[in-house]
Amino acid sequence: GDSVTQMEGPVTLSEEAFLTINCTYTATGYPSLFWYVQYPGEGLQLLLKATKADDKGSNKGFEATYRKETTSFHLEKGSVQVSDSAVYFCALKTGGGNKLTFGTGTQLKVEL
Amino acid sequence: NAGVTQTPKFQVLKTGQSMTLQCAQDMNHEYMSWYRQDPGMGLRLIHYSVGAGITDQGEVPNGYNVSRSTTEDFPLRLLSAAPSQTSVYFCASVRDRSHEQYFGPGTRLTVT
Numbered sequence: 001g002d003s004v005t006q007m008e009g010p011v012t013l014s015e016e017a018f019l020t021i022n023c024t025y026t027a028t029g030y031p032s033l034f035w036y037v038q039y040p041g042e043g044l045q046l047l048l049k050a051t052k053a054d055d056k057g058s059n060k061g062f063e064a065t066y067r068k069e070t071t072s073f074h075l076e077k078g079s080v081q082v083s084d085s086a087v088y089f090c091a092l093k094t095g096g097g098n099k100l101t102f103g104t105g106t107q108l109k110v111e112l
Numbered sequence: 113n114a115g116v117t118q119t120p121k122f123q124v125l126k127t128g129q130s131m132t133l134q135c136a137q138d139m140n141h142e143y144m145s146w147y148r149q150d151p152g153m154g155l156r157l158i159h160y161s162v163g164a165g166i167t168d169q170g171e172v173p174n175g176y177n178v179s180r181s182t183t184e185d186f187p188l189r190l191l192s193a194a195p196s197q198t199s200v201y202f203c204a205s206v207r208d209r210s211h212e213q214y215f216g217p218g219t220r221l222t223v224t
Contacts, residue, residue, distance in 0.1 A: 004154075036215075043116070043202055043215035044155075089154060097162075098143045098206045099170070100213060102154040 002027045004090050006103035013080055013110050021075040021106045023064075023090035031092040033057075033066055033073040034100070038087045047075075047088070080110045114138050116216035118203050124222045125193040133188040133219050135203030141214070143206040144186040145170070146178065148199040149218075155202065161186055193223045 007022040025031065032051045036044040048057030053068035062077045073090060090103040119134045137144065145160035157170030161180040175197060177189040186205075190197060203216040 041217075043217045044204075044213075045215070046212045049212070098145070098208075098213070099157060099160065100155075102147075102156075104152055104154040 002031070002092060002094055002101045004092055004101055004103035006088075006090050006106050009087075009105075009107040011106060011108050013108070015082055015110055015112055016079045017110075019075070019077040019080045019084075019108065021088055021090075021108070023073045023075065023103060025071050025073065025090075025092050027071075027092055027094050027101075029094050030068075031094045033064070034091040034093070035062070035064055035073070035075050036089040036091060036102075038089065038105070040086070044089060080108070082110045082112060084108060085110045116203055116205055116214050118201075118216035118219050120219060121217065122220050124224065125190070126224055127193060127195060129193050131190050131193065133190075133201055133203075133221070135186045135188065135216060136184050137186075137203075137205040137214070138184065139205060139207065139214065140183060141205035141207055142183065143208065144180070145204050145206075145213075146176070146186070146188045147202045147204065148172065149202060150199050158188065158201075190221075193221075195223045197221065198223045 003026045034049045035047040037047045048059040050057040050066035056065045087105045089105045091100045116137045142163045146158040147155040159178040161167045201219045204213045206213045
């Protein structure tokens with residue numbers, strides 16, 4: 001079945017550091033890929049998405065490129081802020097339905 | 113637009129008790145779903161609905177019931193609570209064709 005593997009956290013960075021959170025997937029067919037963010041005490045929010053190979057999703061300074069050859073969708077940001085502290089979930093969707101398969105989440109802590 | 117709302121925010125149950133977690137959305141979304149979030153396991157799909165009167169099982173449906181009598185509401189019923197159901201529960205709805213799922217703020221349930 002479909003699955004998503006994320007790097008384990010927590011990831012602790014200093015403000016303005018470069019961020020990479022790795023995500024790889026296993027799926028039948030051609031999935032759509034997503035990054036969701038969960039701020040403390042809140043529900044998940046869509047951060048960015050990519051629906052086909054080589055697409056780059058971007059939002060709020062975050063980027064991720066859909067790499068079919070390596071089945072990856074790594075999240076990057078050039079300069080993190082304290083306000084980026086949250087849990088980040090990689091997810092995929094296959095077929096015509098709306099069921100999402102989530103990774104286990106990666107907690108990011110950004111310190112001054 | 114209130115988006116996706118969930119009640120209650122917190123609940124403590126004793127083993128064997130039953131209760132209903134409420135979920136409502138005011139975006140006229142056809143597709144709604146329930147997830148549970150557990151440490152180290154990401155989000156797992158419990159039940160989902162593609163429209164009023166239609167529901168189906170997700171990955172972890174045992175011990176839970178759902179119904180969808182209106183487009184707006186999608187309650188989740190715990191028939192006989194067990195400690196293994198201690199979790200954070202999220203309801204989500206999706207706008208067709210956009211792939212973006214909107215999540216509620218969650219219900220934190222503890223079963224003792």
